[in-house]
Amino acid sequence: MLILQAPSLSTRSRQHPDMTPYNRAMLLRTRVAVVRSMTAAASLAIVVLAYRRWIHVNPTTVALTLLLLILLLAAEWGLRYAVVIAVAATACYNFFFLPPVGTFTITDPQNWLALFAFLITAIIASRLSERAREQAAIAETRRREVELLFRLSRELMQTDSVASLLSLIPNAVADVTEASSAAIFLVEGDRFFPSTGMDASSIQFSQLRTLTESLAEAHTEDGDLHIPVRSGVRTTGLLLLEQAKLSTATADAIGGLVGISIDRVEALESAARGKAAEESERLRALMADSVTHELRTPLTSIKGAATALLQSNMPMQQSQELLQIIDEECDRMNRLVTESMEMAQLDQGSMQLRLTTLSVDALINRALQTCPWVEERHTLRTEVPGHIGVTVDPHLMSKVICNLLENAAKYSGDGTKITISASRSREYVTIRVADQGAGIDPLEQSLIFERFYRGRSGQAVPGGTGMGLAISRAIVEAHQGYLDVMSQPGRGSTFSVHLPLSREQ
Numbered sequence: 001m002l003i004l005q006a007p008s009l010s011t012r013s014r015q016h017p018d019m020t021p022y023n024r025a026m027l028l029r030t031r032v033a034v035v036r037s038m039t040a041a042a043s044l045a046i047v048v049l050a051y052r053r054w055i056h057v058n059p060t061t062v063a064l065t066l067l068l069l070i071l072l073l074a075a076e077w078g079l080r081y082a083v084v085i086a087v088a089a090t091a092c093y094n095f096f097f098l099p100p101v102g103t104f105t106i107t108d109p110q111n112w113l114a115l116f117a118f119l120i121t122a123i124i125a126s127r128l129s130e131r132a133r134e135q136a137a138i139a140e141t142r143r144r145e146v147e148l149l150f151r152l153s154r155e156l157m158q159t160d161s162v163a164s165l166l167s168l169i170p171n172a173v174a175d176v177t178e179a180s181s182a183a184i185f186l187v188e189g190d191r192f193f194p195s196t197g198m199d200a201s202s203i204q205f206s207q208l209r210t211l212t213e214s215l216a217e218a219h220t221e222d223g224d225l226h227i228p229v230r231s232g233v234r235t236t237g238l239l240l241l242e243q244a245k246l247s248t249a250t251a252d253a254i255g256g257l258v259g260i261s262i263d264r265v266e267a268l269e270s271a272a273r274g275k276a277a278e279e280s281e282r283l284r285a286l287m288a289d290s291v292t293h294e295l296r297t298p299l300t301s302i303k304g305a306a307t308a309l310l311q312s313n314m315p316m317q318q319s320q321e322l323l324q325i326i327d328e329e330c331d332r333m334n335r336l337v338t339e340s341m342e343m344a345q346l347d348q349g350s351m352q353l354r355l356t357t358l359s360v361d362a363l364i365n366r367a368l369q370t371c372p373w374v375e376e377r378h379t380l381r382t383e384v385p386g387h388i389g390v391t392v393d394p395h396l397m398s399k400v401i402c403n404l405l406e407n408a409a410k411y412s413g414d415g416t417k418i419t420i421s422a423s424r425s426r427e428y429v430t431i432r433v434a435d436q437g438a439g440i441d442p443l444e445q446s447l448i449f450e451r452f453y454r455g456r457s458g459q460a461v462p463g464g465t466g467m468g469l470a471i472s473r474a475i476v477e478a479h480q481g482y483l484d485v486m487s488q489p490g491r492g493s494t495f496s497v498h499l500p501l502s503r504e505q
C-alpha cells in the first residue's frame, strides 16, 4: 500500500516461506485439471468397453451415449475438457464401432458428421453452461455485496457521536469487506483512524491530502483500494483498504455510505448542541425569574421589620425580635443567591469535577465536618461494611451527603436516630441517609427534587430555599449516578445516592 503496512501479511508469509498464495492457487488448479482429465478419460473408456465387450448395440446407440457423455462434461467442466473428449470419442467411435472396425479410416462421410456433431455439442453445451455459471457468479457477487453494504450500514448506525463513529469505521469496514486492514483519513483536521493492529507510524498527511484531492472514484493500486469519502459532491476524505476484493461500484457505495453516516452523526451532534444551548438559555431565564420571585419574600420581611423598627419606639424585646427576623432573612437571601449560582453552574455544565478515589467513611466524615450540628441534635449511626471506595469530587459529594443529613435532621424531631449506611452492588455504590421523621407524602416525592419546591414538611421549618435537593440531584447526575427517595409518612424517609462503580475498584 502507498502508506500503510499491515503486520498480518508479513505473519502469513512467514508461516509459508516457500509458497506465495499465487503458487498455491496454481498448484490447486493443476491438481483439479489432472483429476478431471483422468475422470473424463476413464468415463470414455468405460462406455467404449461396455459397448464392445458386454452390451452389443448398433452404432447409433453408441454415438448417442458418447454424445450424452460429452454433453455432461461440457456442462459440468467447460469447453476445454469437452473438446478433448469429443475428439477422443470420435476416434474411439471410428476405431471400435464403425466399419471397417479396428482402423481409423473413415469410409462413410456420415462419420465426419458424427465428429462434427460431437464437437458442436461440446461447444454449445459448454458455452451455455459457462454463461449460466457466469450469471450465477455475478448474481452471487451482487448478493454478497448488497449484504455487505447492509451489514456495514447497520454497524455505522449504531453510534450517534462523531468520535466513536470515526474510531468504529476502520474496523467495521475491514471486518465486513474482509480486508486485511483499513483506515479512514479526513482532510479537515488531518484526522487519521486506522483499524486495530495496523502500523500507521509512517503516515504522511500531505501524501494523503494529495491523494484525496486527485481521487474521483475508487481506485486499486498494488492490490490496495483507495476509496473517496464524500459529503455531498465534496470529497472530504479517503478510505484505505488493504488486500480487499471489491468491485469499483461496491467500493464507491461503501465510500458513499461512510460519508453519509459521518454527515448524519455530525448533524445529530450539531442539533443536540443547538438544543442544549436553547435549554440552557431557557433554564437561565427560568432561574432568573424564580430567584427574583424567591427573593421577594425575605426582602418583604426585611423591609417590614426595618420600617417597624424605624417608625415606633417599641420595647427592647420586640425590637430584638424584629432584628432577629432581619438577620434570619438576610441569611436566607444569602443562601438563595449562593445556591442559585451553584445551580446555574450545574445547568451550564461548567462545574468541573475534581475526581478522587476515597473511602465512603472518609466522605461521610468530611460531610459531618461541614454540618456538625446534626450530630449534636441527633443520634447518628454509621453502617459501612468493610472498605468501600468511591471515585467522586469530594467537595461536591460531601455537600450532597451534608444536605441529606441536614434535611434528615431538620425534618425529624430532636434526639431521633439518623442512620447513614453504604453498600456495593455489581454496578453501584449506594449511600443511604435514613431518618425517623415525618416522612414525605407520596404525591410530593417526585416534586421535592424540583428547584424551589418546598414540601409540606419544608414549609413548617423556616429558612429553607427548596434548592438543596435540586442541587444534590444535579451533582449526583454529574457523577453519572442518581438520587432517589423512599418514604412513608409518619415513619421517616431514606434518601439514596447511587454512584457507578469506578474501574479502579
Ligand code: ADP
Binding pocket: 407, 408, 409, 411, 412, 435, 437, 438, 439, 440, 448, 449, 453, 454, 455, 456, 457, 458, 459, 463, 464, 465, 466, 467, 468, 469, 470, 493
Ligand atoms: P429545603 O430543605 O430548603 O426546603 P430541599 O430541596 O432540601 O429544600 O428539600 C425540598 C423539600 O423536600 C423540603 O422542603 C421538604 O418538604 C422535603 N424533604 C427533604 N428532605 C426531607 C426529609 N428528610 N424528611 C421529610 N421531608 C423532606
